[in-house]
Amino acid sequence: xxxxxxxxxxxxxxxxxxxxxxxxxxxxxxxxxxxxxxxxxxxxxxxxxxxxxxxxxxxxxxxxxxxxxxxxxxxxxxxxxxxxxxxxxxxxxxxxxxxxxxxxxxxxxxxxxxxxxxxxxxxxxxxxxxxxxxxxxxxxxxxxxxxxxxxxxxxxxxxxxxxxxxxxxxxxxxxxxxxxxxxxxxxxxxxxxxx
Numbered sequence: 001x002x003x004x005x006x007x008x009x010x011x012x013x014x015x016x017x018x019x020x021x022x023x024x025x026x027x028x029x030x031x032x033x034x035x036x037x038x039x040x041x042x043x044x045x046x047x048x049x050x051x052x053x054x055x056x057x058x059x060x061x062x063x064x065x066x067x068x069x070x071x072x073x074x075x076x077x078x079x080x081x082x083x084x085x086x087x088x089x090x091x092x093x094x095x096x097x098x099x100x101x102x103x104x105x106x107x108x109x110x111x112x113x114x115x116x117x118x119x120x121x122x123x124x125x126x127x128x129x130x131x132x133x134x135x136x137x138x139x140x141x142x143x144x145x146x147x148x149x150x151x152x153x154x155x156x157x158x159x160x161x162x163x164x165x166x167x168x169x170x171x172x173x174x175x176x177x178x179x180x181x182x183x184x185x186x187x188x189x190x191x192x193x194x195x
Contacts, residue, residue: 003130003137004140004144006129006130007126007130007140007141007144008144008148010125010126010129010130011126011141011144011145011148011149012148012152014118014122014126015048015122015145015148015149015152015153016152016155017118018183019116019118019119019187020081020084020112020116020118020184020187021044021109021112021113021116021118021119021153022152022153022156023156023180023183023184024040024084024104024108024109024112025037025040025041025044025109025153025154025156025157025160026156026157026159026160026180027088027160027177027180028040028103028104028157028160029156029157029158029159029160029161029164030160030161030163030164030173030176031091031103031160031164031173032103033161033164034154034157034158034160034161036103037103037154037157037160037161038154038157039103039104039105039106039109040103040104040105040106040108040109040153040157041109041150041153041154041157042106042109042150043105043106043107043108043109043110043111043113044109044110044112044113044149044153045109045146045149045150045153046106046110046146047109047110047111047112047113047114047119048113048119048122048123048145048149049142049145049146049149050110051113051114051119051120051123052122052123052126052127052138052141052142052145053138053142054123055120055123055124055127056123056127056131056135056138056141056142057138060124060127073114073115073120074117074192075192076115077115077116077117077188078188078189078192079188080111080112080115081115081184081185081187081188082184082185082188084112084181084184085181085182085184085185085188086181088177088178088180088181088184089177089178089181091173091174091177117187117190126141126145127141
């Protein structure tokens, strides 16, 4: 039982703490509402769980053997974060109609996790701490992460929806979008700086 509680606490802290996926989920909830944001949340959750399983099944060994792949992932991740930042910075500050097609969706959430340095660190650290070579523990950890990650990311989307309900002005939304874009640029810069 202690192992399960430790795994759950790790998953909660890693999923709920701010990062690129959370910022995009928050903004999606703000602009489009929490229901359309759930597509992004679902994609990010499943993307992370697949990443966790891949790391647990040996992907980290491939990256250790071929460090150039890790560099490619860092650059691709930074470019994707810069692209998202550019889209946010250019947003007009209008609250959208909530159309699902206009907001980050399932694919975007999954891709963002695979290009997210926070996700890679959480997967590697979690596997090292709780799993080792035990495939049963890996499946348990992945199952816990699936539920906790979805709930945590959904909280960010709901927080965006909450702010949406307080009808901020277009000027304030543009300012918030630019602040979120700046945070994504900092995430991208830190990703390249670490390389």
